[in-house]
Amino acid sequence: MxxxxxxxxxxxxxxxxxxxxxxxxxxxxxxxxxxxxxxxxxxxxxxxxxxHRAARALRTGRTQTLGLVVSTLASVGNSRMLQAVADAAASRGYALTVVTLGPDASVADAFERLAEQGVDGAIVLNEATERLRGADVRAAGLRLVVVDSPRDDRFGVVVTDHAAGAESAVRHLLDMGHPTVHHLAGPAGSFAAAERERGWRAALDAAGARVPDLVRGDWTSASGWGAASTLLTAGATAVFAANDQMALGLLRGIAEAGRDVPGEVSVVGFDDVADAADYRPPLTTVHQDFDALGARAVAALVDGIEAGAPAAFETVPTRLVVRASTGPSAPAR
Missing domain, CATH: 1.10.260.40 (lambda repressor-like DNA-binding domains)
Known part of the structure; x- marks a missing residue:
């Protein structure tokens, strides 16, 4: 029965x-x-x-469903954001529909798919925001909130304060006596990577320190490992990696070269992923509040859907978490 x-x-x-x-x-x-x-x-x-969701949709004209557009779920940051957005949406009584963009898909295609499924609005994450440039975001009739994008009057924006986080990482290393800080950057075209690079340069400029050539990775630990030899050859004693995954690969590469962290090279990451405290050595990193990002993005979207709240620009602060991967600059040999 x-x-x-x-x-x-x-x-x-x-x-x-x-x-x-x-x-x-x-x-x-x-x-x-x-x-x-x-x-x-x-x-x-x-x-x-x-x-009853279907009955309520008939009464209100809303499906209580949000869309999420993301370039890939393979990166740790994007998967963390998916979880944060899903949790925040559920807390507001909304379901979530996810669309991942392949290498050739346009964001307009994603919006069309979501509109066909009757979502009430959509959140666009991280690297997928690059594809909004020049796109007719109003064509699908969706209310949008974008995570990590320059300010744009067409939609709401919620960003991490990447530049300030990067500056705090670089100042920490300079305060420990390192003459300069090298940078293992994220991929070109990423808003977050560009903002972290901007903060790195600003901190070095403010201190009157030399700005070394950056080394570019692709967010993966493999790219961090591959960058280790280049950074060591350049004489790096301190490296700010644009995310924790690249920092993990960098730690491995430094160890395989027979160099000590932090005795000879200090490393700082960005994100403070769940495993950062268990790296060897535990990683000094910039904590990015994924839960707050997800909650604010969902709140901005739902408030717009339900109450017509205007699109806004919100910034979520970061904080430096100091662990054992950074130390004083070793005396020159």
Whole structure:
């Protein structure tokens, strides 16, 4: 025997209110006083009531579904953001539909697919934002929030303060006596990589330190490992890597060259991934708050969908986490 689905009438009877009042609570109407709303929500929780998504879509014209556009889920940052956005969407009562862009797909194609699935709005992540340049983002009629993009009046933007985080990493290394800091940069075309590079240059310029040639990676640990010999040949005693995965590969490459971290070379990463504290040695890194990014992006999108809130530009701060991969500059041999 299948249990009968809990109805609005059941909730209304338990809460001692009308079915219309329950409907108003379910649909987020402001025309319910706080005490009554709390009583209805308590009845819903006690009975295990779940609003019927399809029926609500017919009433409100909204599907309670958000889209997410991402270039790839292979990178740690993108997978962390997917989790953060999914959690934040669920907390607001929204489902999530994900579209990954292949190497040749346009962002317009992704928007068209999402519009066909009836999403109420979409979030665009990280490297996928590069494909918004020149795109007609209004064609699909979707409200958008973009994570990591320059300010743009066409959509809401939420960014990590990448430049400030990079500056804090470089200042930390300079304060430890290193004459300069080399940079293992992220891929060209990435907003985050460009902002972290900007912060690296700004900190060196402010200190009057030499700005070495950067070495470019692709976010992967393999590219960090491959960059190790180039950085060591250049005489690097301190390296700021644009993400933790590249820093991990760099640590391996330095160790294989018979050099000590941090005795001979100090390394700082960016992101503070879950495993950063378990690297060998534990990695000094810039903490990026993925949960806050996801929550703010979803809040901005949902507030726009439900209340018509204007598109805004928000910045999420970072903080430096000092561990054992950085140390004082060793005396010249």
């Amino acid at each position: 299948v249990d009968r689905r809990v109805s609005m009438a059941d909730v209304a009877e338990r809460a001692g209110v009308s079915g219309q009042t329950v409907s108003r609570v379910v649909n987020g109407s402001p025309r319910v006083d706080p005490d009554t709303r709390a009583r209805v929500e308590a009845a819903m929780a006690a009975l295990g009531y779940r609003p």
